[in-house]
Amino acid sequence: MLNRRHMLSLTGSLAVLAALPARLALADAPTDARFVLAIQRGAMDGLHAVPPYADPNYKSLRGNLALTDNGDAESLLDLDGKFGLHPKLPELKAWYDQGELLVVHAVATPYRERSHFDGQDLLENGTAQPHAGNSGWLNRAIGLMGGDRRLGLALGPEVPLALRGDTAVASWAPEKLPSAAPDFLNLVQAMYAKQPGLQAVLRQAIDADQMAAQAVGSTSGMGAFRPGNAAHILAESGGKLLAQPNGPRIAVLELQGWDTHTNQNGRMAQALTQMNDALAALKASLGPVWSKTVVMTATEFGRTARPNGSNGTDHGTATAVFLGGGAVEGKRVITHWPGLDSAQLYQNRDLAPTTDFRSIAKAVLQTQLGLPQDALDRVVFPGSGGAKPLADLLRV
């Protein structure tokens, strides 16, 4: 079914037209660079996704969660002789080989407890405390870039905290319902004339929908929106939207399935396959804009270094972060490796954190989006002056 909403401006009454936003191109966009944050909800096990297979304690510590390195189909994909990638990440391996992927290992936010929900809140609010505010660090970054409400895009039906805040952002998900007629949308907008909140949200939705109609076209052929293929559909469409010259610049994609308390070998294979395929679709649909893109993964924390009693892992601390894209100075694993000896583990339990997540995020925002370090230290990640941006992560 073709989307009918792009006809809106032709059919609307004069009064409604006057209330519609001007459809400006981002000719004066503060940046031509693209940034995608992929949030892995549930805590990705960095020791499983990026196995430190040369560490002398790796095999004994990980037990049947250890990956082999004998070159068969189940074997890890070697990166640098010390670290590997899980075999379900062939796309990321290709990026690595082309110099478009780097991994930072043993990373954690300032959070040192083990609640998913507090951990995710802090990861997205950008402070050192859970629930320390109602805005996200990416929303504040967009605010510093001038606060244009066309810059930010949530891929999915909801806007994650990372993108919530003073600056309006769009959200996009495949339609599950036939679009309402443009005439009816006009009636609703008129009814909301004295409801600034509802009116702004609806207008944002209509704008995003118009843009999507042009960039993505019909979504009806994309199949049912299920947990299994949601990330793929969202990534592919997100890439098309980001590729528009007047489209958004900053998007958040959510990846599910990381809370692997049981049967981790099977569940990680699933979650990583989904991520691998989604990121492949993103790159393909970005087209030439890929060369100006950085994709960063973020998860609330890592998992226990040792398996638990159910062939899974429980909540832990440090994990790995992927940085991919044409703008990344890749083919590197960057880490101050803490080691896996019992005494080297955090609380004799988790991979110990040696790099602050904010040091990576700040480096990306600074280089990719041109935000000054002072603003990053005080506004985007308040009170993070101690977490210096890592140097030379991106091509300049």
Added chain:
Amino acid sequence: MTAILAANRFGLGARPGELKAIGGDPRGWLKAQLDLRNATPASIAALPGTEARLSTIPTLMGDPAEAQKKLAQAVLKAARDQVPQDSAARLQAAITSKTPLVERLVAFWSNHFTVSGARPVAAGLIGPYEAEAIRPHLFGRFVDLLKAATLHPAMLLYLDNATSIGPNSRAGQRRDKGLNENLARELMELHTVGVDGGYTQSDVTELAKILTGWTIRRPNQPQRAITAERGGAVFLTAIHEPGDKTLLGKTYRDQGENEVDAALEDLARRPATARFIATKLARHFIADDPPQAAVTALAETFTKTDGDLTAVTARLIDLDAAWTGDGKFRSPYDWVVAIFRAFAADAPDRAQRAVQAMNQLGQRLYFAPSPAGWPDDSASWLSPESLLARVDYAEAVGRTKSESDPMQLADLSVGPSLSTESKLSIQRAPSRSDAVALLLVSPEFLRR
């Protein structure tokens, strides 16, 4: 006005004639619903229970590879067969209920003690979980609700306690197996004291030890291996961690299957639990940021009555704060059920349509995204994409309701709360279909 709040904020949206029935005594109408006899409608009681369903599911433990494969197939089949039936039954109960506060409480507590089909292993048991663990305890003591929810097979599977093994138990020693702390952590963080409730990693581990042994019955399990049974769950001494445990500063002597009762009773009585439950109730019924006085009042009643949920709910009804303010933005569940109630769309096939609508609007029944359940604040539901989806859905509903009288529908559903702008928009709409659809997305119908 208060009849509207009783029907929409406390209830699930007014049905035809409901506002009149509430009349001048909204508090009395609500309190009269707080009765165990209203907790389980006949259609819910008729669904197959946990024991019947578990007997069709092979073992979780045992030979890992083959059992896992068989289990996966069986649970997926069970979920496919049973989730649609369970979901439709739940929504039909909500749509037709003459005691809608009871159905709202079911949804509230079921969300508090979330079991989600996002883990397929639990999906086929969520219906019975609500019928057996949630509904019978709505008007009893919190600790009994807590025990029933914690030890129900659906929860034991969803949060992995079914495969947690005491490292020093007989099975743990023999098979080099260990704890799974998933349930222990969420039990404190999400179900009782809350994340700031003062526990440490060591408390999580100790509670996980206390919980070991509680699992689901395996087919062909010898009866002699089972030390205790409770509502479809079994306790196996062979996987229970022996020895004393220290939780939140208190030592629990080695008492096998009885340890969990002692630990849950203490957790339920902690002041942090009273505060946590009171905050969630006030957020659900009053405002995203509820007045602290209301939270304090509810926590006080919770503590004074040792967690008597009838008393706590009655106190909530009595609070003046619960009858003021802008109220809440309706979740997709609230909004869809309110629409179906306004049209008295009571037939079973209508309930299936309501299930489908919730899915389309981003809140698939029984599939909350995490153990924390669905969010309970406007910011989570009022996104551009979801508001537009409601507009799309309302228009589609309107097209099927061209025979309805829009103003009559407005009177019975939102009554005098309808604003002048909404009323004018509805009256001036070019068709009855559009008028009905406008009512459904009016600011007044979107809130409760």
